[in-house]
Amino acid sequence: MTANKQVRSELLQGALKTEYKTVYHLVKHYCRKHHLQVQSHANTLCHACSSLLAYAEFRLDRCPYGQAKPTCNKCPVHCYKPQQKQEMKTVMRYSGPRMLLSHPILAIRHLLHERRPVPKKPMANVSNRHIRKQQ
Numbered sequence: 001m002t003a004n005k006q007v008r009s010e011l012l013q014g015a016l017k018t019e020y021k022t023v024y025h026l027v028k029h030y031c032r033k034h035h036l037q038v039q040s041h042a043n044t045l046c047h048a049c050s051s052l053l054a055y056a057e058f059r060l061d062r063c064p065y066g067q068a069k070p071t072c073n074k075c076p077v078h079c080y081k082p083q084q085k086q087e088m089k090t091v092m093r094y095s096g097p098r099m100l101l102s103h104p105i106l107a108i109r110h111l112l113h114e115r116r117p118v119p120k121k122p123m124a125n126v127s128n129r130h131i132r133k134q135q
């Protein structure tokens with residue numbers, strides 16, 4: 001995966017695409033402060049962070065809630081594997097509060113989203129992946 005492709009997801013649509021963008025900025029911010037010593041390219045991530053971001057995209061694509069996806073910390077489905085879950089938690093803890101300054105619109109959107117009720121149960125066949133495969 002090349003650096004520029006990471007900014008936008010080619011797979012995701014709608015709210016999931018926006019969520020991916022939010023995650024991208026969170027991971028990028030964390031990577032810049034913790035991993036990358038040289039800021040070679042504006043959109044470059046280290047190998048570990050690239051993998052984590054690719055994993056997040058993979059999970060968003062398969063989220064059974066699809067476009068009705070609740071925010072991850074409210075979600076009753078625990079879809080992340082323990083290792084990635086821990087990595088993402090670390091990233092969120094660091095970058096989350098800083099997003100208000102660097103990307104206020106994405107950050108506020110996420111905070112508002114967090115206050116919405118969680119859908120009781122995912123509907124059948126609404127994941128991004130399912131819809132993508134039908135096209």
Ligand SMILES: [Zn+2]
Nearest residue numbers: 031035046049
């Ligand atoms: Zn990194």
